[in-house]
Amino acid sequence: MSLSFLGLEDLYKINAIPTLVLSLGLLGLIGILLTLGRRLDSAMKLERFGIPIALLIGALGFLIGPYGPLSLLPERVLNTWMQLPTPLLTLVFATLMLGRPIPRISALWKPVASQALLGLLLGFGQYVVGGIIVLSFLLPYLGVDPLMGCIIEVGFEGGHGAAAIMGESFMKLGFPEGLDLGFAMATVGLLASTLLGSGLVVLGRFFGWLVTTEQELPNDLNDIEFAIKPIEQLKSLLYNFALLGLAVLIGIFFLYCLRLSSTFSSDISKQVILAFPVFPLALMGSFLVRFLLEKTGKTKLVSSLFQREIGILSTDLLIITAMAGLNLPLLVNYWVPITILAVGGLIWNLVGMLIFSRLFFREEWFVRAIAEFGNSTGVAASGLLLLRLADPRNSTNTLPVFSIKQLFLQPLLSGGLITVIAPLFISNFGLKGWTEFCGLVSLSLCVIAISLQSRYTKASA
Numbered sequence: 445m446s447l448s449f450l451g452l453e454d455l456y457k458i459n460a461i462p463t464l465v466l467s468l469g470l471l472g473l474i475g476i477l478l479t480l481g482r483r484l485d486s487a488m489k490l491e492r493f494g495i496p497i498a499l500l501i502g503a504l505g506f507l508i509g510p511y512g513p514l515s516l517l518p519e520r521v522l523n524t525w526m527q528l529p530t531p532l533l534t535l536v537f538a539t540l541m542l543g544r545p546i547p548r549i550s551a552l553w554k555p556v557a558s559q560a561l562l563g564l565l566l567g568f569g570q571y572v573v574g575g576i577i578v579l580s581f582l583l584p585y586l587g588v589d590p591l592m593g594c595i596i597e598v599g600f601e602g603g604h605g606a607a608a609i610m611g612e613s614f615m616k617l618g619f620p621e622g623l624d625l626g627f628a629m630a631t632v633g634l635l636a637s638t639l640l641g642s643g644l645v646v647l648g649r650f651f652g653w654l655v656t657t658e659q660e661l662p663n664d665l666n667d668i669e670f671a672i673k674p675i676e677q678l679k680s681l682l683y684n685f686a687l688l689g690l691a692v693l694i695g696i697f698f699l700y701c702l703r704l705s706s707t708f709s710s711d712i713s714k715q716v717i718l719a720f721p722v723f724p725l726a727l728m729g730s731f732l733v734r735f736l737l738e739k740t741g742k743t744k745l746v747s748s749l750f751q752r753e754i755g756i757l758s759t760d761l762l763i764i765t766a767m768a769g770l771n772l773p774l775l776v777n778y779w780v781p782i783t784i785l786a787v788g789g790l791i792w793n794l795v796g797m798l799i800f801s802r803l804f805f806r807e808e809w810f811v812r813a814i815a816e817f818g819n820s821t822g823v824a825a826s827g828l829l830l831l832r833l834a835d836p837r838n839s840t841n842t843l844p845v846f847s848i849k850q851l852f853l854q855p856l857l858s859g860g861l862i863t864v865i866a867p868l869f870i871s872n873f874g875l876k877g878w879t880e881f882c883g884l885v886s887l888s889l890c891v892i893a894i895s896l897q898s899r900y901t902k903a904s905a
Contacts, residue, residue, distance in 0.1 A: 474501065474764065498760035498829070499638050502767030509768045517768065525765040529604055532765075533825055534723040535758040538691040540847040541730040542684075543751030546738060547844045554896075555805075555841075559812060559849040561893040562804045566796045566820040567857040568882045568889070570597040571866065573792045574785060575879030582781055583875075590875040591619040592781065594866045596789040597857070598622075599629025603823035604766065606630075606859035609721075613864065617871050621778075628778055630823075632786045634766050637822030640790070641830040644797075644814060648834060653810035655840050684750040687733055694729030695722050723824075724854035727847065756832065762825045793821050804893045808840045815846050823858065824850060 508516040574596040582588045591614060598610050607626030614622025648654045699722050706717040737743045794817075801813035811834045819827030827846065835842055856862050869878050 474761070498763040499642065499767075501760075502638075502764040505764055505768030511772050522768060525768065526604075528765055529762055530721060530723065532758045532762040533721075533823070534692055534695070534726045535688070536755050536762070536825055536828060537723040537727040537850070538688050538695070538730045539751045539755035539758075540727055540843070540850075541734045542687060542691060542746055543748035543755075544844065545743075546731070546734055547841075547848075552845060552848065555812075555845045556848050556852075557896065558804045558893060559816065559845050560852055561889050561896075562796065562801060562813070562816050563819065563849060563853050563857070565800060565804075565886055565889045565893070566793060566816060567597060567601050567853075567862070568886045569792050569796065570600060570789055570820070571882040572879055572886055573788045575875050575882070577785055577788050579875060579879065582784065586781065588781060589619045589621070590870055591617060591622060591867050592625065592785070593870065593875045593879065594863075595622070595625050595629050596785050597866070598626045598863060599631075600633040600789050600793070600821050601819075601823070601857050602626075602630070602859045602863055603634065604630045606863055609859055610863065610867070613867055617867055619867075622867075625778055625782065628782050629786065629789075631766070632782060633789075634763070634822040634826060636786070636790055637818045637826040638763060638767075638829065641814060641818050641821070641826065642833065644817070645830060645833045648810045648814070654834055655808060655811060680747050681750060683745050684747050684754070687737075687746055688751070688754065691729035691733045692722075692726050694732055695724075695726030698725040698728060720855070721859055724850065727851060727854075731851075755828070759825045759829050759832075763829065790821070793817055796820070800890070800893075803890070804897065806897060808842065811835045811840045812842050812845070815842060819846075824854075 505517070506512045508514045510517060510519040510522055571593065574593040578588060578590060578593040582592060583590060594610075598606050602610070604627060607623065607630045610626055611623030614620065614626075645654075699720065702717050702720060706714045709717065734746070737746060797813040797817040801809045801816070805812050811831070814834050815827045815831040817827070818830035828843075831842060831846065854860060866878060869881075
């Protein structure tokens, strides 16, 4: 099976085995230290105040990275690390459904529907904001390409993975700067979602927007699952890695089937299928493995603690590797358009989180909205990180809602169908027409969400 499914096809081009061993060895050492460090009381207190340890280590990684003031980290190591976001994100998604019982869809379809509507609103709204900014300012005064109206959604919703995928499409459409601008916007989005999102969690705790729990968060090392012999722990860990690998393999198989079907598809459909990432399908694989375990009565083979720890560690490493690779020279070269678009996109995401979410959600609005803010600003891993900060014990049941919602939204936004179609539409029909279309979709989503909430309110009254 080709490594291209996990985004690892370039690893063999970077000084081969020595660099690969050094890069993964350093990353493994960071992972071990990070796992142990998160158990310290000071680290747990920082995370409760909305400051993730991954952010601090990522800042240190930037300081010693090729673009930092110290430049101690070799650039060849960083080049290897930059190939890892897709496999790390695949691990995150593969753990989402494995470690917890499958919820009853009948009890979750209402919150999933409202969560999906907010996610769609933020995504289509980014096209509206980007189109308005480009049409009213960047195009007449700076003479930028109209395709720059896609950059907010590509960078914020899609992240570095979508930016890399869309770079080839932008090149074919005569916009070669799109790749660099997409990477720059993804970098800004990742940094903003982590810093600004963590600050929002602190504000949420101050204003009482978070769901309070009476008990302090316990140290997970004291969990009952660890009250067994070391050999049993090792056996359980191996079982969990095997089940996780099976979920990923199922996702790769689904993607392989999709790509085989692309030979019989139209050009646009082929572009969408070839650009489709593996991590949403790994989530389906996670669901199927959990379903089989429950049907066969073998759920004891999977540990919710191990799955949660693997997912958290993968998320943290994703944040660290991305921050270590912050390309400041690139940001400096495009600072004017990137700053304007980034500010506009952040304002829109904040409005969606602090205002529209109160219309979309009847209860626990902040926790559900902060996850969507992270996802719409710095991809799904950032949403999961902020959700962990706001609701570390999943007392609001937002995690399964967010996970199921991704099954429906990931094929559309974040490098999916809409992301691929947008530049093609703009090239053929103009940015104004695409902006108006996305504006109508956004307005329709608001009407649907508000009508659904009013119906739910009447039904429960």
